[in-house]
Each structure stands twice: as C-alpha cells, then as structure tokens.
Amino acid sequence: MTRLQELRHAMARAGLDAVWISDPANVRAVSGFSSGKDGKVLVTQGDATLYTDARYTVQAAEESPLTAFIARPPATLEHAAPALAGLRVGFEADHLTVAALEDLRDHWPQVTLVGVQGLVQSLRAVKTPGEIQAVRDAQALADRVFAEVRPLIEAGARELEIASEIELRLRRAGAQSAFDLIVASGPRGAMPHGVASDRVIQDGDLVTVDMGAQLRGYHSDMTRTVAVGTPGAEMARVYRAVLEAEEAAVRAVKPGVRTADLDRLARDILTGHGLGEAFAHSLGHGVGLEVHEAPSLRGTSDDVLQPGMIITIEPGAYLPGVGGVRIEDLVLVTEGGYEVLSVSPKELL
Numbered sequence: 001m002t003r004l005q006e007l008r009h010a011m012a013r014a015g016l017d018a019v020w021i022s023d024p025a026n027v028r029a030v031s032g033f034s035s036g037k038d039g040k041v042l043v044t045q046g047d048a049t050l051y052t053d054a055r056y057t058v059q060a061a062e063e064s065p066l067t068a069f070i071a072r073p074p075a076t077l078e079h080a081a082p083a084l085a086g087l088r089v090g091f092e093a094d095h096l097t098v099a100a101l102e103d104l105r106d107h108w109p110q111v112t113l114v115g116v117q118g119l120v121q122s123l124r125a126v127k128t129p130g131e132i133q134a135v136r137d138a139q140a141l142a143d144r145v146f147a148e149v150r151p152l153i154e155a156g157a158r159e160l161e162i163a164s165e166i167e168l169r170l171r172r173a174g175a176q177s178a179f180d181l182i183v184a185s186g187p188r189g190a191m192p193h194g195v196a197s198d199r200v201i202q203d204g205d206l207v208t209v210d211m212g213a214q215l216r217g218y219h220s221d222m223t224r225t226v227a228v229g230t231p232g233a234e235m236a237r238v239y240r241a242v243l244e245a246e247e248a249a250v251r252a253v254k255p256g257v258r259t260a261d262l263d264r265l266a267r268d269i270l271t272g273h274g275l276g277e278a279f280a281h282s283l284g285h286g287v288g289l290e291v292h293e294a295p296s297l298r299g300t301s302d303d304v305l306q307p308g309m310i311i312t313i314e315p316g317a318y319l320p321g322v323g324g325v326r327i328e329d330l331v332l333v334t335e336g337g338y339e340v341l342s343v344s345p346k347e348l349l
C-alpha cells in the first residue's frame with residue numbers, strides 16, 4: 001500500500017473526507033516534493049493536489065507524481081474551495097498557525113474544519129524501503145565522518161573546531177548537519193544539548209559528540225562519549241553504567257515491544273547505579289524526515305515497535321558541575337528484532 005493509500009484509510013477511520021497538509025515533512029512524505037515548507041497538499045478520497053508557487057514549477061513536476069497547482073494564497077485556497085464544500089476537512093492542529101486557520105475559515109465557509117494531530121506522522125513512523133536506505137546512507141556518512149574526526153578530539157582542541165570539522169566533511173559529501181552539533185567536554189557534558197562552544201578540551205575530559213547527517217532530506221542521529229587521556233574513576237563508572245543501559249535496551253528492541261517499557265528498562269539499570277535522577281530525558285525517538293519524529297521512547301508513550309521503524313536508543317547521565325555521558329545508537333526495527341545502523345566504536349579509551 002502506498003503512503004497516500006494508507007493516509008486515505010487513516011482519514012476514513014478519523015471520519016474525514018479530506019485533509020489539508022501543511023507540515024513541511026508531511027508535505028514531503030505524501031507528495032515527494034522536497035521543498036515542503038513552500039508547499040501544501042490537499043488529499044481527498046479521490047484526488048491529491050500539491051499546491052506550490054512558480055519558483056517550484058519544474059521541481060514539483062520532477063519530484064512529485066501529484067497534480068501540481070501553481071499559485072500563491074489566496075488563489076490556492078480559492079482553487080480548492082468548490083471541491084470541498086460540505087465536507088469534513090482535517091487540518092494539522094500541531095502545525096497550522098492561528099492566522100493560517102483563520103484563512104482557511106475565511107476561504108472555505110462551507111467546510112467543517114477538524115483539527116487532527118499525528119495523522120501523517122504516525123504513518124511516517126514505519127519507513128518504506130527507500131526511506132530506510134536513505135537513513136542508512138546518512139548514518140554511514142556520519143560514521144565515516146566521526147572516524148575521520150575522532151583523532152582530532154584531544155587536549156588543546158576547541159569544541160568548535162571539532163564541530164566545524166564535522167560540518168565541513170558532511171558538506172563536502174553533499175550532506176549537512178542534521179542539527180546544531182553537540183560537542184560538550186568536561187563539565188559541559190552535564191548539558192544534554194551542550195552545543196559546541198569555544199571551550200578548550202582538557203586532559204582527562206569526557207567529550208560527548210552528538211551528530212547527525214541530513215542527506216536527501218533524511219536524517220541520522222548518533223552520540224558517542226569519548227575520553228581524552230584517562231578519565232577520573234567516577235566518570236568511568238558513569239560511562240560503564242550508561243553503556244550497560246544502552247546495550248540492554250538495544251538488545252530488547254523487537255516488534256511488539258512497548259517503547260515505554262524500553263525506557264523503563266534503561267532507567268531501572270541507571271537507577272540501580274544511583275543514576276536514575278541523572279537520566280534527564282527520554283530513551284529515544286524515531287528518526288527520518290525529521291530528527292525527532294514518531295515513535296516516542298518516553299515513559300508516558302503508548303507507542304509499540306513495528307518492523308520498519310527507525311529509532312534511537314540514547315540513555316545518558318548528567319551530573320551538574322562534574323560532567324556527563326550519553327551513548328546513542330540508531331536502530332532499525334526488523335521482523336526478527338533489530339539492526340544497529342550506527343557502527344562507530346563505543347570503547348571509552
């Protein structure tokens with residue numbers, strides 16, 4: 001079944017005749033059009049139209065099998081209005097601005113607008129074979145770049161130098177960084193999202209590098225914490241505890257497992273090491289057209305793993321004023337269990 005067919009089934013289940021897609025990643029997922037922020041898609045049970053403007057006439061024809069209507073608002077909304085009269089039309093409540101919703105109300109007075117959340121996102125959680133290959137390629141590039149840059153992580157180097165070396169190599173390979181690079185050394189490691197600063201790395205530091213490539217629109221995400229010289233006994237203990245939690249959670253990945261249970265598994269191991277409070281975020285998330293997407297591996301999540309999902313497993317422990325450790329792998333859920341897509345070594349020394 002194509003994603004469009006899956007979406008139509010989901011629309012029927014939600015009691016919708018049509019859906020107006022405005023979230024850029026969802027626009028791309030449904031239409032193939034790569035400039036999703038300058039596009040919208042209207043899907044009905046019998047039709048699907050990509051709305052974009054004249055800057056993208058050629059690109060839309062090349063990338064999308066959908067009929068394109070080339071115009072800017074309000075002409076787009078006026079074009080759609082007659083076919084929608086009397087229908088229940090979903091809009092993406094987790095993306096559309098209040099002003100954009102007012103526009104829909106003004107131009108579609110005969111439409112019943114229904115806010116929906118996660119309709120396309122839940123379909124995106126299970127990747128197509130092409131999407132799996134795209135994420136695989138992005139991760140392979142990230143692993144290669146990490147191996148090239150690893151020797152540069154040494155006493156005397158600045159975090160920003162490490163980050164810019166990674167960015168440069170990703171760019172040269174036709175990709176770009178998936179997010180602001182996290183290079184957090186020594187006490188800065190206590191910040192889970194410590195983006196690279198001008199701090200000079202010291203002998204004995206642990207350095208957390210959280211990096212991803214964005215290639216052909218798809219992302220990768222991986223974290224390694226490496227030692228410069230010999231770390232203190234306490235941070236070495238923390239590292240071993242996080243690695244134990246990470247590897248146990250990866251081994252537990254298989255279809256049918258509740259993501260909340262995976263989070264609990266890792267959290268219980270860290271709690272056993274006295275680090276439960278130090279694990280300040282969820283165990284992981286899906287990765288694809290966005291760095292953070294469904295499923296969520298949060299303790300409160302109702303998500304259940306399915307083959308074709310790509311997730312991160314990334315426990316961490318953060319000790320303010322001291323430092324931190326995070327170890328993150330990118331994992332494909334397979335029919336029989338899992339495949340770890342990130343291959344960079346995890347030995348501390």
Ligand SMILES: CSCC[C@H](N)C(=O)N[C@@H](C)C(=O)N[C@@H](C)C(=O)O
Nearest residue numbers: 179192210221281282284285291292
């Ligand atoms: C700003 S993108 C950062 C990507 C990074 N690899 C990452 O996912 N960090 C996690 C600690 C994170 O942000 N997790 C989220 C899902 C959370 O726990 O809320």
